[in-house]
Amino acid sequence: MNRGLLAGLALLLAFQLAGEGVAPLLPLPIPGPVVGMVLLLTALGLRVVKLEWVKGAADVLLSRMGLFFVPAGVGVIAHTELLRREWMPIVAALLVSTVAVLAATGFTERAVARLRGRRRG
Amino acid sequence: MAELARTPLFGVALTIVVYVLAEALYARLRAPLAHPVPVSIVTIIVTLLLLAVPYDAYAAGGKLLLFLLGPSVVALAVPLYVQRARLAERALPITAGILAGAVTSIVTATLTAKGLGASHEVVLSLAPKSVTTPIAIGLSERIGGIPPLTACAVVLTGCIGAALGPELCRWMGLRDPVATGLAVGTACHGIGTARMLEVDALGGAVAGLAIGLNGLATSVILPLVLRWVG
Known part of the structure; x- marks a missing residue:
């Protein structure tokens, strides 16, 4: 690992740590890493942190983000009993709801963008 | 061995x-x-x-x-910062889309599961399925769900999004990368975002934004919506 990557990882971890520290003080249950993301975005915006300090490490992590979810998914085997009993409503609810959310989010964004465009134009 | x-x-x-x-x-x-x-x-x-x-x-x-999921979530600030000008232009439509998605997710997941005869605990466990794992687990605990089942539901939802999210959007007639990224990020959190980053840089940045914002939106509205449909 070259020095740039390691420094970038150190910054990402430092912002995560700051996020974990701030998160319990907030009135909503927002996870520390999400707070850390907002803090890093603010620091980039204020130019306290330069983009090139974190870009390399961020690109490496983001290009392999799927890998980090795999262990969470393997966790299903600890709940086979419940899944065997109720797999049908669970799978159906996830499929139906995912398609519904994709449509609701995408078309609402389009509709509001178009309305605003018309008002402007 | x-x-x-x-x-x-x-x-x-x-x-x-x-x-x-x-x-x-x-x-x-x-x-x-x-x-x-x-x-x-x-x-x-x-x-x-x-x-x-x-x-x-x-x-x-x-x-x-x-x-490593933790620093990866923090790293999502980078694509957001790089695309900030194009995102700020569409702040209002993006916010509206995420709110619509957050409400739709809770309502459709709970009503479908309930209608098909799932037990009350399972219904509650599925309610936060579209938000990122750490937020979903915290919410599941608070509303009386089974947190490990919620974690499974979140990952399954993400897999649907990674496998078919951009394709489903295209089949429904969504061509715009911002709308598609927003939809995939709102519906399928980090796993959907990982796929979106492969498909389109701007769409991936929007999807990353949606993870955080949908987590926020769902945290606020989940108890209210459940009072109505739960």
């Missing part, structure tokens, strides 16, 4: 080896359904069952990889 399987090395090595092979397969097939995340999960489950390795032994190493 049993001793070796209990070391964290086993879980880490198995996961990375399987993932790298799944990525190579994905690069060959280019079929969305063969996305490395669901393929790796199924392959590892089958491997553990065949070798009779208990889940706890695997989790010792699995936890180490899961740890």
